[in-house]
Amino acid sequence: MVTMKQIAERTGVSVSTVSLVLNHRDEGRVKADIARKVRTTAQELGYQPNALARSLRTNKIPIIGFVSEEVATTPYAGGIIQGAQDAARELGYLLITVSGDDAATVEQEVLALKRYGIDAFIYSAMSNRVVTIPQCLADYPLVLADATDRDNRFPAIEPDEFRIGYDATTRLIEAGCANIAYVGCTTPGPIIAQRGRLEGYRAALDDHGREFNEALVCNVDGNEEALRAVEHLFAEQHPDGFFCFNDSRAWYVYECAARQGLIVGKDISVVGVDNHRVIAETFAPQLTTIALPHYEMGYWAADKLISIVEHRDIAPTPNPLMLAPIPPLDGEEPVKMHCVLIEKESVRPQ
Amino acid sequence: MVTMKQIAERTGVSVSTVSLVLNHRDEGRVKADIARKVRTTAQELGYQPNALARSLRTNKIPIIGFVSEEVATTPYAGGIIQGAQDAARELGYLLITVSGDDAATVEQEVLALKRYGIDAFIYSAMSNRVVTIPQCLADYPLVLADATDRDNRFPAIEPDEFRIGYDATTRLIEAGCANIAYVGCTTPGPIIAQRGRLEGYRAALDDHGREFNEALVCNVDGNEEALRAVEHLFAEQHPDGFFCFNDSRAWYVYECAARQGLIVGKDISVVGVDNHRVIAETFAPQLTTIALPHYEMGYWAADKLISIVEHRDIAPTPNPLMLAPIPPLDGEEPVKMHCVLIEKESVRPQ
DNA sequence: TTGAAAGCGCTAACAC
DNA sequence: GTGTTAGCGCTTTCAA
DSSP: OOOHHHHHHHHTSOHHHHHHHHTTOOTTTSOHHHHHHHHHHHHHHTOOOOHHHHHHHHTOOOEEEEEESOTTTOTTHHHHHHHHHHHHHHTTOEEEEEEOSSHHHHHHHHHHHHHTTOOOEEEEOSSOOEEOOOGGGTTSOEEEESOEETTOOSOEEEEOHHHHHHHHHHHHHHTTOSSEEEEEEOOSTTHHHHHHHHHHHHHHHHHTTOOOOGGGEEEEOSHHHHHHHHHHHHHHHOOSEEEESSHHHHHHHHHHHHHTTOOBTTTBEEEEEESSSHHHHHTTTSSEEEEOOHHHHHHHHHHHHHHHHTTOOOOSOOOGGGGOOOOOTTOSSOEEOOEEEEOOOOOOOO | OOOHHHHHHHHTSOHHHHHHHHTTOOTTTSOHHHHHHHHHHHHHHTOOOOHHHHHHHHTOOOEEEEEESOTTTOTTHHHHHHHHHHHHHHTTOEEEEEEOSSHHHHHHHHHHHHHTTOOOEEEEOSSOOEEOOOGGGTTSOEEEESOEETTOOSOEEEEOHHHHHHHHHHHHHHTTOSSEEEEEEOOSTTHHHHHHHHHHHHHHHHHTTOOOOGGGEEEEOSHHHHHHHHHHHHHHHOOSEEEESSHHHHHHHHHHHHHTTOOBTTTBEEEEEESSSHHHHHTTTSSEEEEOOHHHHHHHHHHHHHHHHTTOOOOSOOOGGGGOOOOOTTOSSOEEOOEEEEOOOOOOOO
């Protein structure tokens, strides 16, 4: 390993000079040609700074922790993490991801991070849910991504569930559907998503002078029972438009449609939220999909967090997705949905 | 922050004693009651070792790097990462994941890791492919997970593609299917998986005295065209059993079956590889799925890597999955498939 | 404009 | 058994 000492010896200067130069603090403090000489020998020797030594000395480490309780079980985690990692890299940080099945494991991992001096975290639930922030994170700079704090104390980047429901439904109305069903979910996990999207659905109907019909809301869980429920929906209500909570629910609609000889995109219209990516791979372009802005949530969460730890004042988190129009029903591109930043008082470490 | 120095002062001993005790190197070197006193004051003060200082001094850091070029786009990455992280934690390591869209970004991230003294890596492709190991990793301890090295130099943990094909097909034969189709893929990416599974399919047919019929192999890519190809397969060959490369392909079979009024699990049998987890959520228990052992691949890759860096001789990677029986066609549990360890000469850093 | 020196928190060789 | 001491590679006064 090449050290500053070696560079100093080879150049015939002291380590402090080398440190100054290589940290770009030489302006008006080191003669220009000495600085140049230092830089070239550093280059020649292939010097790489020892980040451990620097962090030990400065007592700060440019790494942020990404904490989640369920990376393993969710297929859409990658986008959030990638976004956070990209933002981190652009700002000179590394991202280290930890997760565990239970709170205890998570805490153990967080503790390990803290031992390295990592003291800023992103907490993510991997599907917009109300979460309880682990105690071990509560006293540090923290930003939530795709999660809602039960106690409402931290900045959070979440999908705009209401607009998802509103825009999906509006799209179906514009496609000429007369009888629009919502195939939602019953499980308590995604309650925020479920409630917000359903509200959006109702609001869109309302704004277009349509009457809300309870019988067109079909909340299902999975498997046989779900399939039967959707079959029942087809039989009783004959919907010609479907807003589906996610891929699985879209599948039930497809299955029932196929059994009845109905063609999606012709006889009926379907708009679905694409969690698993299998929709885009398989159904498109028959299906208008709403891709959740996972990447963007991760990106802006990391950006926000780093702005906090650096005491940098930034403009409010941009929402570039706000501008993306919903493409026509036969478009091939998934729709990127709006993502909303909820600003809370940010918490500082003691 | 509580330091050893503070503990030493409070206990009335020297830092070296404290270090000895807290690192469990006090056996026969420090009097038992002194050791106890040190431990209790450490407890009282809530001492947490400074990992940076330790790593700087010892010149080793218990963190392994997990490198991949495409975390963002794959829904099944989580399992591999979670497995690797669990193994790492159990062995006292942290896992840090980096990825990027292109080789340059990956290299930049790897360089950042190296600056922290991280010098052991897992490289993963997130779907068993032939990969070229980035130059920046080639001289370090390295284990591949769900990837095959083009130059065959590193230990690798991969799914046993042949057995996937063989067992899936055998299961369909045992289910009484007379005419078994393979719905595979055309894209060059998963070429290893495609080839291995197809070979397994052929071998199983062969071993059961069935004749291989080219017309029953339907390699498709996606969307309309794929759907038409599968429809054609139904019309021309009337298969009663289907082995599907992945979720998307299984969906085409379901769609066509539904259009023809055929019930899966009654009129036809389907075995599919579950990449996206949406199958298990949605289709089960109608569909026998083969869950790729992502978690296990990650787990054993990390175990292997750590055994290399610690010069620990371990027994050959266990293959607990080998024992899992394929459940009956109506079983609800996905089948965990065998995962194979390919032993190569492991590479050591200079 | 440069260098000497202290020290971040820890480990480990060596005295006593 | 226990303490003293010398660093790991870097940043940062402070003196020259």
